Amino acid sequence: MTSRRVVIALGGNAMTGPDGSATPSAQRDAIREAAGHIADVVAAGVEVVLTHGNGPQVGNLLVKNEMAAHVVPPVPLDWNVAQTQATIAFTVADELDAALAARGLAQRTAGLVTRTLVDVDDPGFREPSKPVGRFLPREEAERFVSLGQIWEDRGERGWRRVVASPEPRSVVDSPAIHALAAAGFVVVCAGGGGIPVTDDGRDGKGLRGVEAVIDKDLTAAILAKELDADTLVIATDVPNVMIDFGTPSQRPLGRVTVAELREHAAAGQFARGSMGPKVEAALRFVEGGGSRAVITSLEHIADAVSGDDAGTVVTA
Numbered sequence: 001m002t003s004r005r006v007v008i009a010l011g012g013n014a015m016t017g018p019d020g021s022a023t024p025s026a027q028r029d030a031i032r033e034a035a036g037h038i039a040d041v042v043a044a045g046v047e048v049v050l051t052h053g054n055g056p057q058v059g060n061l062l063v064k065n066e067m068a069a070h071v072v073p074p075v076p077l078d079w080n081v082a083q084t085q086a087t088i089a090f091t092v093a094d095e096l097d098a099a100l101a102a103r104g105l106a107q108r109t110a111g112l113v114t115r116t117l118v119d120v121d122d123p124g125f126r127e128p129s130k131p132v133g134r135f136l137p138r139e140e141a142e143r144f145v146s147l148g149q150i151w152e153d154r155g156e157r158g159w160r161r162v163v164a165s166p167e168p169r170s171v172v173d174s175p176a177i178h179a180l181a182a183a184g185f186v187v188v189c190a191g192g193g194g195i196p197v198t199d200d201g202r203d204g205k206g207l208r209g210v211e212a213v214i215d216k217d218l219t220a221a222i223l224a225k226e227l228d229a230d231t232l233v234i235a236t237d238v239p240n241v242m243i244d245f246g247t248p249s250q251r252p253l254g255r256v257t258v259a260e261l262r263e264h265a266a267a268g269q270f271a272r273g274s275m276g277p278k279v280e281a282a283l284r285f286v287e288g289g290g291s292r293a294v295i296t297s298l299e300h301i302a303d304a305v306s307g308d309d310a311g312t313v314v315t316a
Contacts, residue, residue, distance in 0.1 A: 005047040005181065006231045006305050009220035009281070010034060012053040014235060014298055015088060022056035031088075032095045033298075034235075038186070039099035040302040042107055047181050049227060050092065051220045054192035057084040058213075062133035062161070066144065074147065077132070077163060078195050078209030085113050085191035092188045100186070110185040115172040116194025116219050118212065122166035130165035130213055164212040168193060168219045172207065174226040181227065193219040217281035225288045232285045232293040233304050233311075234278045239297045241279060241312040243269055253312045258286050261314055282314045291315070 014034040017026030042048050058080050065074035089111025096109045124130075128150050136144075141151040141159035151159045171177070171190055180187045193214030197207045217234055224232040240252035243264060253261075261283055270276040275295075282293035294304040296311025303310035 005049070005227065005229045006041065006233055007049045007051065007220055007224035007227065007229045008038065008041070008233045008235060008301060009217055010050060010052040010298070011234075011236045012055050015052060015054070016056050020056070022060055027057075027088075028091060028095070031091050032099075035092065035095040035099040037298055037301050038096060039103055039105070041305050042100060042105060042186060043103050044302065044306055046305055048186045049177060049181055049223070049229070050186065050188045051190040051216060051223060052088055052092070052188070052192070053216050054081065054084040054088060057088065058192065059133055066133070066136070066140070069143065069147075074144070076209065077211045077213065078197070081192045081195045081213070082113055082209075085195070086111070088191055089113075089188040096186060096188075107184055107186055110180050110187055112173060112176060112180065112187060112189040114177070114190040114194050115197045115207065115209075116190065116214055116222075117169045117172050117207075118166040118196050118198055118210070118214065119169060120198040120200055120210075122164070124164040124166040124212070125210075128162045128164045130163050131160050132163055132213060133161050135160050164210075165215065166196065166212055168214050168222050171219065171223045171226055172197065174223060177223070178227055190216070190219050190223055192216055215277045215281075217277045218284070221281040221285040221288070221290075221293075224285050224290060230291045231305060232282065232290060233301050234281060234293070234295045235298045235301050236275075236278060236295060237297060239300055239311060241270070241275060241295050245269075245271075245275075255308060255313045255315065258283055258314060258316055282312075286314050286316055 016022050061080045093109040093111050135158035151161050154160050177187050177189050193216040196210050196212040198210050242250050244250045270279045285293045293314040294311045296304045300310040
């Protein structure tokens, strides 16, 4: 099966160096490599919408916030997400435009700072649990607690900030993304799961950014559905989802049905902080009417889009 429109969710490994380095040069080199694989997908005649992670980049901004807090007020987390979306999008646009031009393709790239709607009453806001940023001694952490942030004692490593991680409900700017894609642009959008916003109609103020982070793969599943994409591709650092990972009986999953994958997930096969959200996103997309979802490594995404022989392919 060859897709007509595909949403590709790039993992953090596509934005940093092989050793995890997040220096500007390491990020640009990594994005340049990713751009080549994405351009190959575009060359196959497929409309491509890209989303991406931003964990290392937001982490860097949080450190700058902390170190400069005595000079300038720290900016809220939704601002950090917006800033990293813009930085990554223009860097991807530069590198992808070059890769497309090198293949003689007319398409060009557009980046869109994107908001994602979350529920103001989401349970995640009552019990923030998503760790962000670096560990700090208690004395330094208390300075940020006094500014309204929530920090937890994590033992010997020190204190770490925790924030809400609510469920994404819809991508506010999906009509604009749809229009850009229909006009022939490769669209970079919804980075880091999108800028979290709530719609508190009770006070008449409409949308407003909130201190939270959203899982980017779960947002990618919603975005793919709202854009009527055929395929959701979640690019990670392994070619296939593994069963019994880390044991002598581990094996890769190839083509798998939603029911089979749900059974593996219910058995605790996929770690919450790594493969779990990717599997859940793939399941939600197909359960919501999508044709198929693929989880595979970056170098296999072109094959994943053009056929069913690459990666873990999830179908109804």
